[in-house]
Amino acid sequence: MSQFLEISGLCAQIDADGQEKQILRGVDLSIPPGEVHVIMGPNGSGKSTLSYVLAGREDYEVTAGTATFHGQDLLAMEPEERAAAGLFLAFQSPIELPGVNNANFLRTAVNAVRRARGQEELDAVAFLKMAREAAKALSMAPDMLKRNVNVGFSGGEKKRNEVLQMTLLQPTFAILDETDSGLDVDALRIVAEGVNRLRAPTFSALVITHHQKLLDYLVPDRIHVMARGRIILSGGPELARQIDQEGYTKFLAEVA
Amino acid sequence: MNALSKDMSGPLALFANRLNTLTGAQRQSAAGALARTGLPDRKSEAWKYTALRALGKQDYLQAPAQVDEAAVRALLDGVFQAHPAMAALPRVVFVNGRHAPAFSVAPDDVDLSFFGQNAEFGLQAAPDRDPLVALNTALAEDGLVLRVPAGEDAGHLMLISLGVAQEQPVSFHPRHTVVVEKDAYLRLISVQAGQGTYFHNPVMDIRVEDGATLEHVTLQTEGAQAISLGTLYAHVGHKSVYDSFVLGLGGQLVRHEVHARLASPRGVVHVNGAQRLAGQQVGDITSVITHAASDCISRQTVRNVLDGHARGVFQGKVLVEQVALKTDGYQMNQALLLSPDAEIDAKPELEIYADDVRCSHGATVGALDDDQLFYLRSRGISVQEARQMLIDAFLDEAIALVVDATAQTFCRAVMAARFAQKGEA
Numbered sequence: 023m024s025q026f027l028e029i030s031g032l033c034a035q036i037d038a039d040g041q042e043k044q045i046l047r048g049v050d051l052s053i054p055p056g057e058v059h060v061i062m063g064p065n066g067s068g069k070s071t072l073s074y075v076l077a078g079r080e081d082y083e084v085t086a087g088t089a090t091f092h093g094q095d096l097l098a099m100e101p102e103e104r105a106a107a108g109l110f111l112a113f114q115s116p117i118e119l120p121g122v123n124n125a126n127f128l129r130t131a132v133n134a135v136r137r138a139r140g141q142e143e144l145d146a147v148a149f150l151k152m153a154r155e156a157a158k159a160l161s162m163a164p165d166m167l168k169r170n171v172n173v174g175f176s177g178g179e180k181k182r183n184e185v186l187q188m189t190l191l192q193p194t195f196a197i198l199d200e201t202d203s204g205l206d207v208d209a210l211r212i213v214a215e216g217v218n219r220l221r222a223p224t225f226s227a228l229v230i231t232h233h234q235k236l237l238d239y240l241v242p243d244r245i246h247v248m249a250r251g252r253i254i255l256s257g258g259p260e261l262a263r264q265i266d267q268e269g270y271t272k273f274l275a276e277v278a
Numbered sequence: 279m280n281a282l283s284k285d286m287s288g289p290l291a292l293f294a295n296r297l298n299t300l301t302g303a304q305r306q307s308a309a310g311a312l313a314r315t316g317l318p319d320r321k322s323e324a325w326k327y328t329a330l331r332a333l334g335k336q337d338y339l340q341a342p343a344q345v346d347e348a349a350v351r352a353l354l355d356g357v358f359q360a361h362p363a364m365a366a367l368p369r370v371v372f373v374n375g376r377h378a379p380a381f382s383v384a385p386d387d388v389d390l391s392f393f394g395q396n397a398e399f400g401l402q403a404a405p406d407r408d409p410l411v412a413l414n415t416a417l418a419e420d421g422l423v424l425r426v427p428a429g430e431d432a433g434h435l436m437l438i439s440l441g442v443a444q445e446q447p448v449s450f451h452p453r454h455t456v457v458v459e460k461d462a463y464l465r466l467i468s469v470q471a472g473q474g475t476y477f478h479n480p481v482m483d484i485r486v487e488d489g490a491t492l493e494h495v496t497l498q499t500e501g502a503q504a505i506s507l508g509t510l511y512a513h514v515g516h517k518s519v520y521d522s523f524v525l526g527l528g529g530q531l532v533r534h535e536v537h538a539r540l541a542s543p544r545g546v547v548h549v550n551g552a553q554r555l556a557g558q559q560v561g562d563i564t565s566v567i568t569h570a571a572s573d574c575i576s577r578q579t580v581r582n583v584l585d586g587h588a589r590g591v592f593q594g595k596v597l598v599e600q601v602a603l604k605t606d607g608y609q610m611n612q613a614l615l616l617s618p619d620a621e622i623d624a625k626p627e628l629e630i631y632a633d634d635v636r637c638s639h640g641a642t643v644g645a646l647d648d649d650q651l652f653y654l655r656s657r658g659i660s661v662q663e664a665r666q667m668l669i670d671a672f673l674d675e676a677i678a679l680v681v682d683a684t685a686q687t688f689c690r691a692v693m694a695a696r697f698a699q700k701g702e703a
Contacts, residue, residue: 105658121671131657
């Protein structure tokens with residue numbers, strides 16, 4: 023067992039209109055440090071649920087299985103503790119926060135995790151300098167730090183803002199839930215570069231995507247196919263290309 | 279006058295000794311109106327959501343003129359503590375409803391006098407229709423009488439009303455008049471604070487004459503046991519602006535009632551506000567905005583954050599008279615309930631007799647958004663800080679409507695100091 027991210031037999035359900043709906047049905051996944059793994063799979067297979075369960079969203083009830091991160095029981099931690107421990111989820115649909123200034127939000131978050139990690143908090147000047155540089159590297163307009171979080175942002179701006187948060191929070195494990203969806207080619211490249219800048223022997227990522235395009239920039243180590251709440255197949259980078267050309271039907275038929 | 283006392287049943291009895299010894303036609307007539315109607319109960323439409331039971335059973339004495347100076351000084355320090363720069367502004371301080379010159383700093387460029395020297399009741403207040411205005415009319419002892427001369431920009435003025443009560447409940451009923459003459463400008467910041475069990479019952483009569491502007495922020499930070507029931511009348515002239523904002527934070531039972539009248543074309547009135555209440559607090563923002571002329575604009579945004587067993591009341595009536603063509607009115611009341619026992623009672627009312635008007639209104643009630651909370655927490659922010667950020671953001675969108683930057687900063691600082699919010703980036 024690696025000491026990084028270990029998911030074993032993970033089952034989770036959601037309460038939908040009084041009905042318990044099983045979404046994850048025994049996910050096994052191991053991600054070693056320093057690797058980029060990809061999850062692909064048809065809509066409704068549980069990819070986003072897996073990312074939410076790992077980040078600690080309360081709507082989902084874990085009914086079986088374990089998830090450990092750096093040897094700690096991830097599932098017993100509060101969402102903010104997971105963030106402090108180094109986990110980051112880039113949301114598929116980033117949430118708008120009217121009335122919350124983006125720079126203020128980013129600084130509060132950065133200082134919260136710095137406090138939890140035993141690092142010194144950044145003052146406003148030091149923080150703004152760092153944030154401006156990071157925003158510039160993502161080709162974000164300077165005024166995006168002054169605006170309210172994600173309010174009135176285009177789809178592409180929201181995704182870049184997610185990558186900006188990831189850059190500033192310096193996670194050791196990032197889940198990118200369809201961060202590439204709705205991005206044009208240039209934006210895709212900028213987002214991929216943002217992830218690539220974090221790549222290090224101590225940083226891993228789990229990328230949820232439908233498209234091969236992102237993987238041209240983010241060369242992955244492993245591809246996993248998820249269907250009906252399980253990982254049904256894993257392979258090297260060539261698997262993504264195969265899916266891109268042939269679709270999921272063949273793989274689903276094989277395991278059925 | 280003994281004939282009156284027979285009729286003084288219910289809460290009015292708490293003031294009977296004082297009401298029975300009045301002199302002067304206006305005061306006696308107001309007391310007579312009160313004796314006929316009594317203080318309002320929930321059968322009265324305008325007081326359907328706010329009960330005066332909180333007045334209790336003990337008589338309210340006339341608030342003493344002489345109070346402990348140290349107590350006044352401490353309250354005044356408390357007012358400035360959140361934003362010390364405010365102490366540099368000119369101010370008129372009232373203690374227990376009476377002018378306290380020792381604590382005041384006289385403003386330039388305005389004519390200042392006092393109701394206590396020359397009782398003028400003004401033309402707008404209607405004691406026969408509003409029992410609390412009648413009570414004020416009967417018992418008023420002092421008040422600010424302010425006149426900004428035509429064309430003058432008088433800058434800022436603070437009107438600070440402090441209540442100081444010892445063992446026995448006291449009441450005071452100041453009667454303020456503010457006239458901003460033609461093309462003049464004033465930024466008025468009213469602050470209400472105090473300690474002990476007292477009942478503050480102010481009436482303010484405001485006239486904004488043609489082309490003039492009054493920016494008026496009222497900060498309600500009354501003491502925890504205080505009852506504060508204020509009525510404000512604003513007469514808005516041709517091309518004049520009455521831009522008001524009330525921030526409700528303190529007091530046991532607080533009602534801020536505004537009657538604004540757009541009397542001539544192209545006037546603008548804003549009756550915005552925010553309140554943040556907890557425990558057993560009741561905060562009531564009631565307004566009647568009358569469009570009595572064409573081409574006027576009225577805006578009202580009120581946001582409420584209610585925790586514990588707190589109750590917020592919003593009653594907002596916009597009356598558009600037949601002559602008020604091309605009226606542009608907007609009203610929105612929004613509430614955030616932080617506890618299952620918190621409550622908001624909202625009664626928006628549009629009454630339109632003119633054709634060709636644009637009026638919209640709306641109301642929302644909700645809890646903190648789970649998606650927003652999770653988003654913040656997933657970034658490492660603790661659940662307490664995340665809640666605080668969302669609450670601040672909700673209220674801040676209302677505070678951002680305060681035009682005067684000094685008053686806006688003051689409101690934010692007071693909020694931050696009260697709720698120990700994190701510093702800003």
